[in-house]
Amino acid sequence: MSHLGIVLTGSPFDSERWRTAYEIGRSALERGHEVSIFAYLDGVYVPMTDQHFEEAAADGLYQKMPTKLYQELLDSGAEMFVCGLCTDARSVDTESQIPDEITVGLLPDLADIIGEADRVISL
């Protein structure tokens, strides 16, 4: 078993990085690896609870919202942090809008992931 670190900086609607991070993270978990995700900058918008967007469902990218896909990662054992300064700046309420499994962290957590993971991918 190896350990993959992922740094995620893009918002759910402005780039594909959130989706790529999900796909890579899921594949790594399925292969029995450990996954740690650090959400930084607009990446903290990604795992927010209660995203609804029926109009964009179709068969498309938002058929399952980032809320759902990241909850799946958490349920499969991914470790995840959101940068607390970033959530404060963006008025994301970490109590009510970030899943309980996610740790509100700071840069030392990112430094630790970099030190502990076998590989880090920056998205």
Added chain:
Amino acid sequence: MSHLGIVLTGSPFDSERWRTAYEIGRSALERGHEVSIFAYLDGVYVPMTDQHFEEAAADGLYQKMPTKLYQELLDSGAEMFVCGLCTDARSVDTESQIPDEITVGLLPDLADIIGEADRVISL
């Protein structure tokens, strides 16, 4: 008196469009014009209440957060809409996280602004 419409699609931290929209809107209001802003896509993150980011204050761009600057626009009489589908998709709680002066609207409101404004700027 003329009427300026502004369509805002960028988030507060990923591009400068929110700031440009503020500056142009403020100047138009100071000159006695009417200003209507339609926040669409990640633009709905811009006027969210309770943004805090002491670390980025300095003399810089976030010395006054988007929360504050857009509240100033509202206090000066700007009319503002956020796209309700966009807030739902982003899990923005319009009750608690969007100022009361802002109308949660839909595309017909954008169509009206385009029809009523003398000029429309898209940011």
Added chain:
Amino acid sequence: MKKSVAVILTRAPYGRIHLSEGLRAAGGIAAGFDHHDVTVIFAEDAVYAAREDVDREALNMPAQITDLKANDGTMLVDRSAMEVRNIDSQEIMDDTVIVSASEVTESIQDAEEVLTF
């Protein structure tokens, strides 16, 4: 007041919401009280989205295009942007019209308002 509006799509289609939501805005503007005249222009990296081989369902395009067409909106594709990206005319969907760079310029000039996504 009814106006002519150009909606310019500029971004690569996949992984972000701009193409689908730009089209939705175009349809919504055309369907509004004033029934604005809306021309959608696939420009820059958005020309990738006008290709037949694109999975429109996966881009949430069909409903938006139906709404736009129902309100007499038109869709233009910038040939000069296609050329830069080695996209051939045969690759482009039938429900769009391929136009030259100068026709793109003209249709932006003629529009009373321009929105960019």
Added chain:
Amino acid sequence: MKKSVAVILTRAPYGRIHLSEGLRAAGGIAAGFDHHDVTVIFAEDAVYAAREDVDREALNMPAQITDLKANDGTMLVDRSAMEVRNIDSQEIMDDTVIVSASEVTESIQDAEEVLTF
């Protein structure tokens, strides 16, 4: 485990948070438990931010750079990105080191991890 980390800044500095927050991340990584070796690379449009004429206060850079330097981080500027943008060596701040394209390549190659902002 202590690692060497390259933090590549790629975006134009003003109006978005990436430059300031990329530098803050670099400093935070250097200051962490492992005291990683951090090299910040001003590349692409971020070379604009390495110019003396830039208002560093307005970009919230000073505190971040102080933290980075206090933890032995270094800042490189990609000369090839400067050339494309007509930026002269004299315009670049003293606390950064201008390096050639191949030195940039080498320092990215040598780094065990790469983060891009």
Added chain:
Amino acid sequence: MIYLVDKPHEDIGLRTARGDPEAIVVLIQDGVFLDPDIEGTVYAVERDTEVRGVTLPPEIEPITYGELVDLVFETEVKTFL
């Protein structure tokens, strides 16, 4: 007509402006780094040039947001941001 031009939309923005003999180009945000080869008047938003430490060539005039608003109501505006 006014053409508000930012990077990275300068290609379509300037191309459109070139077709207009009465074009007024206003460089805004990162657009102030551009030095467009174009007939007609070119402005750059003063605040955006200042904060970026950009020295404008003599043929490009600085413009304040207030002046820009006046200009926008005098003629039509096309935005390329």
Added chain:
Amino acid sequence: MIYLVDKPHEDIGLRTARGDPEAIVVLIQDGVFLDPDIEGTVYAVERDTEVRGVTLPPEIEPITYGELVDLVFETEVKTFL
């Protein structure tokens, strides 16, 4: 070493890969539109090519996320996204 390359960071990504005789380039997201002129192995993420309707040239191999993860743990990875 693996170079994960997306647009618009292809310049610095491919430039870095060119200096490595054992480079494995993996095109990802909008990077699958690229056709890089480079020695060595080039992959493109399968899902990203499919959804974009991109037909890969014969010298570019599709790769699944799972295969990419395996590859990443076999060698080092540099990301240019």
